Amino acid sequence: MTEISGLLVPGLRRIFRRFQKNATSKLPEAKVVAGNRHRKPRIRYSLIWKTALKEGIVDSLIEFHGFERSVVISLLLIVVDQLGSASKKVITREEWEKKLNDVKIMKDDMNKLVMNYLVTEGYVEAAERFKMESGTEPHVDLATITERMAVKKALQCGNIEDAIEKVNDLNPEILDTNPQLFFLLQQQKLIEMIRNGKTEEALEFAQEELAPRGEENQSFLEELEKTVALLAFENASDCPVGGLLDISQRLKTANEVNAAILTSQSHEKDPKLPSLLKMLIWAQNQLDEKAVYPHINNLSTAMLEDPAI
Amino acid sequence: MVSNQETGVNYSIELSTLGLNRRDSDEVEKEDEEEVPTHLNTINSSGGFLVVSTDKLSVQYTSVNLHGHDVGVIQANCPAPSRRLVYYFEIFVKNAGAKGQIAIGFSSEHFKMRRQPGWEANSYGYHGDDGFLYRGQGKGESFGPTFTSGDTVGGGINYASQECFFTKNGELVGKLYKDVKGPLYPTIAVHSQNEEVNVNFGQKPFVFDIKAFALEERLKQQMTIEKISLPLNVSHGIVRSYLIHYGYQDTLNSFDMASRSTLPPIPVAQENGSTEQGDGYALGHRKILRQLIRSGDIDAAFDKLREWYPQIVQDDNSTICFLLHCQKFVELVQVGELEGAVRYARVELAKFFENASLVAILKTCVALLAYEDPSKSPVGYLLGMGQREVVADAVNAMVLSTNPEAKDSLSCTRSHLEKLLRQLSACCLERRALYGGQGEAFHLQRVLQNVKGGK
Numbered sequence: 153m154t155e156i157s158g159l160l161v162p163g164l165r166r167i168f169r170r171f172q173k174n175a176t177s178k179l180p181e182a183k184v185v186a187g188n189r190h191r192k193p194r195i196r197y198s199l200i201w202k203t204a205l206k207e208g209i210v211d212s213l214i215e216f217h218g219f220e221r222s223v224v225i226s227l228l229l230i231v232v233d234q235l236g237s238a239s240k241k242v243i244t245r246e247e248w249e250k251k252l253n254d255v256k257i258m259k260d261d262m263n264k265l266v267m268n269y270l271v272t273e274g275y276v277e278a279a280e281r282f283k284m285e286s287g288t289e290p291h292v293d294l295a296t297i298t299e300r301m302a303v304k305k306a307l308q309c310g311n312i313e314d315a316i317e318k319v320n321d322l323n324p325e326i327l328d329t330n331p332q333l334f335f336l337l338q339q340q341k342l343i344e345m346i347r348n349g350k351t352e353e354a355l356e357f358a359q360e361e362l363a364p365r366g367e368e369n370q371s372f373l374e375e376l377e378k379t380v381a382l383l384a385f386e387n388a389s390d391c392p393v394g395g396l397l398d399i400s401q402r403l404k405t406a407n408e409v410n411a412a413i414l415t416s417q418s419h420e421k422d423p424k425l426p427s428l429l430k431m432l433i434w435a436q437n438q439l440d441e442k443a444v445y446p447h448i449n450n451l452s453t454a455m456l457e458d459p460a461i
Numbered sequence: 462m463v464s465n466q467e468t469g470v471n472y473s474i475e476l477s478t479l480g481l482n483r484r485d486s487d488e489v490e491k492e493d494e495e496e497v498p499t500h501l502n503t504i505n506s507s508g509g510f511l512v513v514s515t516d517k518l519s520v521q522y523t524s525v526n527l528h529g530h531d532v533g534v535i536q537a538n539c540p541a542p543s544r545r546l547v548y549y550f551e552i553f554v555k556n557a558g559a560k561g562q563i564a565i566g567f568s569s570e571h572f573k574m575r576r577q578p579g580w581e582a583n584s585y586g587y588h589g590d591d592g593f594l595y596r597g598q599g600k601g602e603s604f605g606p607t608f609t610s611g612d613t614v615g616g617g618i619n620y621a622s623q624e625c626f627f628t629k630n631g632e633l634v635g636k637l638y639k640d641v642k643g644p645l646y647p648t649i650a651v652h653s654q655n656e657e658v659n660v661n662f663g664q665k666p667f668v669f670d671i672k673a674f675a676l677e678e679r680l681k682q683q684m685t686i687e688k689i690s691l692p693l694n695v696s697h698g699i700v701r702s703y704l705i706h707y708g709y710q711d712t713l714n715s716f717d718m719a720s721r722s723t724l725p726p727i728p729v730a731q732e733n734g735s736t737e738q739g740d741g742y743a744l745g746h747r748k749i750l751r752q753l754i755r756s757g758d759i760d761a762a763f764d765k766l767r768e769w770y771p772q773i774v775q776d777d778n779s780t781i782c783f784l785l786h787c788q789k790f791v792e793l794v795q796v797g798e799l800e801g802a803v804r805y806a807r808v809e810l811a812k813f814f815e816n817a818s819l820v821a822i823l824k825t826c827v828a829l830l831a832y833e834d835p836s837k838s839p840v841g842y843l844l845g846m847g848q849r850e851v852v853a854d855a856v857n858a859m860v861l862s863t864n865p866e867a868k869d870s871l872s873c874t875r876s877h878l879e880k881l882l883r884q885l886s887a888c889c890l891e892r893r894a895l896y897g898g899q900g901e902a903f904h905l906q907r908v909l910q911n912v913k914g915g916k
Contacts, residue, residue, distance in 0.1 A: 425696045
């Protein structure tokens with residue numbers, strides 16, 4: 153299918169352009185449909201495909217490529233329709249591939265992108281190997297990734313005290329300058345105590361460590377009340393605030409801490425690659441408004457697909 | 462297969478865009494340089510109705526206005542630059558004169574210089590006496606507050622959204638869709654006795670915070686982009702296939718190992734088995750070849766190629782052989798064996814001087830001999846690791862193209878990541894071209910440079 157339309161498009165575009173030219177210069181060959189005064193003259197598309205038939209575009213396809221006549225003609229109609237659809241510019245696969253080839257992509261840039269992904273996502277060993285194999289500099293001290301990942305792991309396992317200690321070892325300013333984050337960690341610590349059934353310990357901790365902070369900040373107080381409410385239920389995980397016991401709360405805390413550490417190392421908290429992929433989807437959508445051209449719809453195969461007909 | 466030969470040819474074209482010509486970031490910058498309005502155009506103004514100061518930055522209406530065709534209009538010396546996100550300029554109303562019929566706006570090159578901007582086609586104007594917006598016809602629409610003596614009013618174009626906008630005393634008044642596609646000149650008009658206006662094309666700080674405005678526009682766009690959702694683990698899969706593609710096998714192994722132990726477990730890219738096998742084609746060989754070339758051992762790389770993929774190196778005149786010979790020459794220069802290098806060049810490289818597409822690269826390589834300290838010369842980059850990487854990538858691509866399962870040779874020599882980035886760049890460039898080259902240019906490097914800086 154795509155092959156035929158690829159073969160059809162260049163010839164049809166030539167005819168289309170000729171008609172367009174004629175339409176504006178009002179030559180008799182093109183019977184222009186006079187529309188609204190303010191609109192551009194429209195071209196009757198049936199004229200185009202009739203001309204295409206007359207000029208042997210279809211026949212040559214049937215003869216040289218062995219396609220079925222009916223298939224070619226029905227495709228012809230679709231392609232003509234598409235060519236005429238609004239004033240979108242139609243870019244054939246051939247033309248588009250030429251544009252793709254003209255783009256300058258530096259290997260070095262791709263390496264940096266991959267290194268950035270490995271570093272930000274915490275693949276320390278892989279980042280080290282990649283440095284060896286590709287000569288790409290990670291631009292951060294890889295040892296700090298190891299420490300950052302250790303913090304993340306501790307949080308994911310619920311060892312909050314351990315995590316706090318590790319963060320302070322890395323850089324005490326991270327928690328000193330970020331009361332929100334410190335509260336989040338303390339709250340997580342309280343949650344873990346409740347999860348482990350250490351009710352008395354939890355109450356003491358809440359009163360001594362968390363309550364004073366709640367007085368400083370309304371949102372802290374609300375969070376604290378929500379957390380302490382867990383104690384009121386026999387089956388805490390089934391209660392309205394049971395979500396706090398969920399593993400996702402741990403991950404949320406871990407991600408916040410991870411981001412704060414990255415920021416403290418003046419490193420972006422998200423890798424660049426996903427943003428670029430999103431940008432690709434966006435850029436294709438944007439161009440869709442103006443042109444018809446081959447797309448990449450499946451990011452994981454990066455296959456160039458002809459525009460949907 | 463004949464296709465190998467073709468790949469060689471294709472690839473040589475490819476190489477010229479890849480690493481052999483080093484990036485020139487100055488070039489990128491220059492591309493965007495445009496003339497920026499600096500003063501008022503005194504030649505094209507409506508003579509007789511207004512007087513322009515000697516610094517060409519203020520105007521005054523000196524006669525008594527009688528009708529709609531004696532407006533004192535003046536444009537900037539050049540159109541608003543368009544290869545950027547926003548353009549902006551301001552006026553200060555020094556004296557609102559008899560009627561305060563002052564206007565700020567934009568107009569095309571052939572604007573009738575005795576009419577208010579906005580009254581005629583291809584122009585926009587924000588008028589001080591009624592606060593109305595005029596866009597291309599005599600009738601205005603209510604738009605914002607009026608402005609008078611002591612007010613600072615600004616006009617701008619946002620090329621990303623294709624909108625014009627106006628400000629008063631540092632506040633945004635409103636915006637409108639810009640339907641004029643061609644160049645637009647900053648335009649001001651005075652139309653009653655003693656009206657006097659100073660214009661600021663950026664020679665002084667603006668009252669309106671245009672930088673914050675631009676930043677906000679950028680953030681808005683970024684937010685839209687960030688909201689797009691991606692399939693699960695797609696980045697992981699792309700990184701993985703990149704490592705496979707270039708034969709970074711050690712990295713791949715530790716990447717896979719770490720992925721397996723990640724908490725919570727990320728399912729390792731669920732591609733179907735067959736593509737994975739296809740992508741992993743000759744991974745071990747490619748890894749070894751890369752290592753040899755990166756260590757500068759070109760002879761050994763040649764030997765391995767002859768043993769494993771004789772079809773690649775059987776034609777000693779092919780592009781890939783040329784690249785390897787060049788690299789061998791470079792390596793000889795590197796270790797200071799200049800005589801050996803000369804001898805090698807005579808035997809292996811001389812024949813390539815007849816090849817038009819390769820001769821430029823060859824000349825650059827040979828130029829190394831001209832310098833006492835080649836590493837500090839303009840062609841010194843050839844001695845770096847970067848050049849070895851280029852050659853290693855070329856060999857890697859050639860090996861990949863021998864894969865009998867590869868559908869077409871060009872496509873298999875590019876990694877998924879590269880294809881995606883090419884598509885991204887092409888889409889952005891094409892869109893900008895369809896908007897008459899207006900707006901910011903897309904430069905992948907710039908996007909990537911933000912990676913490191915933090916912030």
